Amino acid sequence: MSVHVQDDRERDSDSQIPRLDFELTDACDHRCGHCYNVWTADEGDPNASFPTGRPLETPDFKGLMSKAVDQSGAWHLTITGGEPMIRKDAMDIIEHACAIATSVTLITNGSHITQEVAEKFAKWGLGHVQLTLLAGDRDKHNALKGAVCFDDTVRSALFLADAGVHVQCCYVAMKANEDQFEPVMELCAALGIRSISYNRMSPTGRAIHHIARLMPTIDQIEADLDFAEKRGPGWGLSVATAMPIPPCLVDIDKYEWVRFGFCSTGSNSPNIVIDARGNVRSCNLSSGVLGNLLDDDWETVFANPYPRTFKATVPDMCRGCAYETSCQGGCKESGFATFGSHTHPEPLLWLGSDPSRLEALTADVTQKAPPKMKRGADTSHGPR
Numbered sequence: 182m183s184v185h186v187q188d189d190r191e192r193d194s195d196s197q198i199p200r201l202d203f204e205l206t207d208a209c210d211h212r213c214g215h216c217y218n219v220w221t222a223d224e225g226d227p228n229a230s231f232p233t234g235r236p237l238e239t240p241d242f243k244g245l246m247s248k249a250v251d252q253s254g255a256w257h258l259t260i261t262g263g264e265p266m267i268r269k270d271a272m273d274i275i276e277h278a279c280a281i282a283t284s285v286t287l288i289t290n291g292s293h294i295t296q297e298v299a300e301k302f303a304k305w306g307l308g309h310v311q312l313t314l315l316a317g318d319r320d321k322h323n324a325l326k327g328a329v330c331f332d333d334t335v336r337s338a339l340f341l342a343d344a345g346v347h348v349q350c351c352y353v354a355m356k357a358n359e360d361q362f363e364p365v366m367e368l369c370a371a372l373g374i375r376s377i378s379y380n381r382m383s384p385t386g387r388a389i390h391h392i393a394r395l396m397p398t399i400d401q402i403e404a405d406l407d408f409a410e411k412r413g414p415g416w417g418l419s420v421a422t423a424m425p426i427p428p429c430l431v432d433i434d435k436y437e438w439v440r441f442g443f444c445s446t447g448s449n450s451p452n453i454v455i456d457a458r459g460n461v462r463s464c465n466l467s468s469g470v471l472g473n474l475l476d477d478d479w480e481t482v483f484a485n486p487y488p489r490t491f492k493a494t495v496p497d498m499c500r501g502c503a504y505e506t507s508c509q510g511g512c513k514e515s516g517f518a519t520f521g522s523h524t525h526p527e528p529l530l531w532l533g534s535d536p537s538r539l540e541a542l543t544a545d546v547t548q549k550a551p552p553k554m555k556r557g558a559d560t561s562h563g564p565r
C-alpha cells in the first residue's frame with residue numbers, strides 16, 4: 182500500500198511527479214482476504230472487468246520503466262504486485278529500477294527473499310523492503326495471509342537486516358487481528374525494524390466480500406495508535422498511517438509520534454501506478470485506467486482529468502468540514518469498490534460513524550468465508 186505524503190520539490194512542468202509504482206504481476210502465492218488488488222474483484226463488483234493478461238516481456242517492461250521515469254521525472258520507484266518476486270525476471274527488473282531511479286522500495290510478501298537475494302539488493306542500493314506482518318502470533322498471521330509464511334517473513338527481515346537493507350513493516354488493522362498490533366510492534370523492535378506503515382483495512386478488489394469479518398472498529402484503530410504513541414519513541418519505531426484515518430473518527434491532533442497522511446490522488450505527489458501491461462492508474466486501489474504508456478507519452482496520460490476530478494469529489498457529509506480539502510472523505514476508491522460511487526462514504530467512514538449499518542451493507546455486498554489456506558512448509562526459495 183501507498184504512503185500518502187506530499188513532496189514540495191520544484192518541478193519543471195505540471196506533468197512532473199516525484200514517484201511512481203510499478204505492479205510487476207497480478208499473480209500472488211498468498212491468499213489474503215483483505216487483498217485490495219482490483220483484479221481480484223468478482224464479476225458484477227464495481228471493480229470487475231479490470232483488464233488483465235500476459236505481462237510485458239522483460240526488455241519491454243524495462244523499456245516501459247525507463248520511458249516512465251524519463252518522461253515523468255519520478256526519482257522514487259516502488260515495486261509491487263501481486264507478488265513481484267513471483268516473476269521469473271523480478272531480480273533483473275529490480276536491478277534495472279535501482280539503476281534508473283534515486284530511490285527504490287520493494288513491497289513483497291516476504292516468502293521469496295533468501296540471503297543471496299538480500300545481498301544483491303544491498304549491492305544494487307535498494308533503499309527499502311516492505312514486509313507484511315499481520316500478527317506477532319504465527320498461526321494468526323498465517324491464517325490472515327492464507328499461507329504458511331510467518332517464518333519466511335521473519336527470516337527475510339533478518340537476511341535483509343544482515344545485508345544492510347532497510348526493512349519496513351506493513352501492518353493491516355483488521356477485526357481478526359485486533360489484539361495483534363502490540364505484539365507486531367514488539368516483534369519489529371526485536372527484529373531491528375525501525376518503521377511501521379500502519380494501514381487500516383481499505384476494501385477494494387476481493388476485500389469487499391470480507392468486510393463483515395475483517396473491517397476494524399474505530400476503537401481498535403485508536404487503541405493501536407495510542408500504543409504506537411506510547412511505545413514507539415522508546416523503541417525508536419516510527420509509525421505512519423498509510424491509509425487515511427478520517428479526523429472525524431479519530432482525533433489525530435492528539436498524536437505527536439504517529440504521522441498521518443491523506444489521499445494523494447490529485448496532489449503534487451500522487452501515488453500513480455503502472456501495471457505489467459503499461460496501464461496507468463491514479464493509485465493501486467483504483468480500477469480506472471488513465472491510459473497506456475505503450476500507446477501514449479506520459480504527458481498525454483497524465484493529462485487525463487480523472488485524478489483532479491476525483492480530488493474535488495467528496496461525500497455530502499464532508500462538504501464544509503474543516504478537512505474537506507485535505508482528508509477528502511478518506512479512501513474514496515474503497516467507497517467506489519464497495520458501493521459503486523466515489524461520493525458514497527467509504528466503508529470505514531460509513532461503518533465507523535454508525536456500526537449498525539453493517540447489516541444493510543452485507544445484505545447488498547455478498548460476504549464470504551476466509552480463502553482456503555495454502556499449505557506448504559517453507560516457501561522461502563527465492564524468486565522463480
Ligand code: SF4
Pocket residue numbers: 427428429430498499502503504505506508509510511530
Ligand atoms: S472530510 Fe469527511 S471524512 Fe474527512 S474528517 Fe471531514 S467529514 Fe470526516
Ligand code: SF4
Pocket residue numbers: 183185424425443444445446452463464465466467511512513514515
Ligand atoms: S483513493 Fe486515495 S487514499 Fe485510497 S488508496 Fe488511493 S490514493 Fe490512497
